[in-house]
Amino acid sequence: MGDDTLHKTYKIERNKTLGRHVVATKNLNAGESILLEQPILIAASNNEIRCVNCFKLTENHCEFCKITPLCGKCQKHSQTECEKLSSMKGLQTDELIKFNETYSIIKCLLIKENIETEKYFAQFLEAESHIEQRRNSVIWREHQRNVVEPIIKSGFAKYLRFASIINEDFLQLLCALIDVNAFEIRAPDGKPMKGVYVQGALLSHDCIANTVISIDDSYCMKIYASQEIEPGQIITNCYINVLLGTRERRRILWESKYFHCNCLRCNDPTELNSHISSLLCSNCQGKNLSGYLVENMDVGNYQCLVCCYQKPANEINEYLKLMQMKILKVQDNISQLEQILAHLTRTLHPHHYVIVDVKQNIASLLRSVINDTTQCPGIPVYERKIELCQSILQVLKLILPGISRLKAITLYELASTQAEYRRILYQKKILNKMQLKEYLQEAEQTLRESILMLLYEPKATPEARLTQSMLQELKYLQTDIKMLK
Numbered sequence: 001m002g003d004d005t006l007h008k009t010y011k012i013e014r015n016k017t018l019g020r021h022v023v024a025t026k027n028l029n030a031g032e033s034i035l036l037e038q039p040i041l042i043a044a045s046n047n048e049i050r051c052v053n054c055f056k057l058t059e060n061h062c063e064f065c066k067i068t069p070l071c072g073k074c075q076k077h078s079q080t081e082c083e084k085l086s087s088m089k090g091l092q093t094d095e096l097i098k099f100n101e102t103y104s105i106i107k108c109l110l111i112k113e114n115i116e117t118e119k120y121f122a123q124f125l126e127a128e129s130h131i132e133q134r135r136n137s138v139i140w141r142e143h144q145r146n147v148v149e150p151i152i153k154s155g156f157a158k159y160l161r162f163a164s165i166i167n168e169d170f171l172q173l174l175c176a177l178i179d180v181n182a183f184e185i186r187a188p189d190g191k192p193m194k195g196v197y198v199q200g201a202l203l204s205h206d207c208i209a210n211t212v213i214s215i216d217d218s219y220c221m222k223i224y225a226s227q228e229i230e231p232g233q234i235i236t237n238c239y240i241n242v243l244l245g246t247r248e249r250r251r252i253l254w255e256s257k258y259f260h261c262n263c264l265r266c267n268d269p270t271e272l273n274s275h276i277s278s279l280l281c282s283n284c285q286g287k288n289l290s291g292y293l294v295e296n297m298d299v300g301n302y303q304c305l306v307c308c309y310q311k312p313a314n315e316i317n318e319y320l321k322l323m324q325m326k327i328l329k330v331q332d333n334i335s336q337l338e339q340i341l342a343h344l345t346r347t348l349h350p351h352h353y354v355i356v357d358v359k360q361n362i363a364s365l366l367r368s369v370i371n372d373t374t375q376c377p378g379i380p381v382y383e384r385k386i387e388l389c390q391s392i393l394q395v396l397k398l399i400l401p402g403i404s405r406l407k408a409i410t411l412y413e414l415a416s417t418q419a420e421y422r423r424i425l426y427q428k429k430i431l432n433k434m435q436l437k438e439y440l441q442e443a444e445q446t447l448r449e450s451i452l453m454l455l456y457e458p459k460a461t462p463e464a465r466l467t468q469s470m471l472q473e474l475k476y477l478q479t480d481i482k483m484l485k
Contacts, residue, residue, distance in 0.1 A: 043104035227402030245277030269294035
């Protein structure tokens with residue numbers, strides 16, 4: 001629990017802007033491990049109740065302590081915790097069971113209560129909580145109603161050796177620490193849970209991060225360098241989806257992490273020339289110019305980089321919200337998504353995050369069509385998927401330098417589709433042997449590039465299992481190439 005390895009690769013520093021953060025103490029090569037860590041706490045999300053052992057959904061609790069969620073197959077949990085909870089005679093367990101969100105805080109308090117694990121709780125308390133910014137907010141009131149008041153009413157605190165420090169503010173602090181610092185992890189059914197990693201949470205945010213974070217099936221976190229990191233350089237993690245525009249990224253970070261991002265990408269209206277938030281300038285189009293509108297958040301408008309034409313930001317943001325709602329309604333319909341995409345390309349930059357989202361959606365649906373043995377997709381299906389993958393990769397290469405799972409998987413989708421597409425063309429006698437060989441060699445290089453990025457993933461992850469399939473596919477591809485000599 002909570003222990004990390006490879007600590008010699010970094011040190012913890014503090015300043016007014018970032019607070020506590022992590023700095024490299026040696027040169028780190030792309031793919032080099034920085035941290036391996038187990039969580040001190042795993043908590044259910046979305047008001048769910050999950051077994052503390054296997055994390056499956058459940059409505060049952062331990063027959064002895066009456067509080068700890070257990071599924072039908074898992075009959076026991078931590079003996080130390082069970083004995084402690086069972087010894088609390090007079091505890092109003094019904095109050096805690098009724099408000100199941102209380103369990104993650106109960107678990108936190110038990111970590112402190114146990115002398116062997118108390119040090120992890122102390123490390124956890126050093127993390128950022130932003131409690132004053134949360135005070136009397138909507139989330140504060142929700143926690144007050146669903147966590148703080150039930151725990152106090154149950155009488156739980158009086159059974160702990162540190163009962164004197166437990167009050168409403170202390171319980172709100174624990175809620176805030178989890179909300180602000182927990183990582184999203186996946187339950188066995190694929191739904192989200194929260195994992196608290198005290199060392200991993202030290203990494204400061206950057207929208208162009210220099211690390212990749214992986215969490216395996218046993219919830220061990222591995223952090224490794226996505227690109228070369230020099231001694232003294234801050235080690236960073238991107239807290240949010242990189243395929244969002246600056247306005248949306250900043251909004252999410254402010255609402256969930258309580259800070260305003262000022263990284264290089266956020267401070268550049270073109271987002272490092274990715275133009276992931278830019279629009280086509282209608283004024284320039286009428287003059288046969290190629291201008292793009294970028295947002296100036298300080299004045300609340302979008303302005304063209306060529307002709308200085310302006311549009312109100314609220315007008316554009318309303319348009320984007322409307323289009324995103326339309327996309328959600330037809331997200332499983334290729335034809336309707338293509339119609340929306342055609343409309344968007346007349347208004348937005350080709351790299352705009354809404355366009356990229358639609359392209360990813362269509363590419364995913366086309367993958368299902370291609371992999372469905374009951375269907376016989378024609379050549380245009382393969383051509384469209386290849387076109388979409390290439391277009392998405394153009395954006396990913398701009399905003400995800402170095403090693404990236406998303407980039408690797410997109411490269412794999414491209415290579416796999418290209419290889420199958422060329423084989424079909426050869427069967428139809430559109431390509432000869434030499435042409436097929438050249439195209440398969442090209443697909444082989446793309447597949448190799450993808451595999452090299454995923455080789456750093458921990459073994460017990462979906463990406464590592466995908467890599468094994470990719471290696472098998474690479475062998476088949478190499479065999480085909482040899483047979484064409």
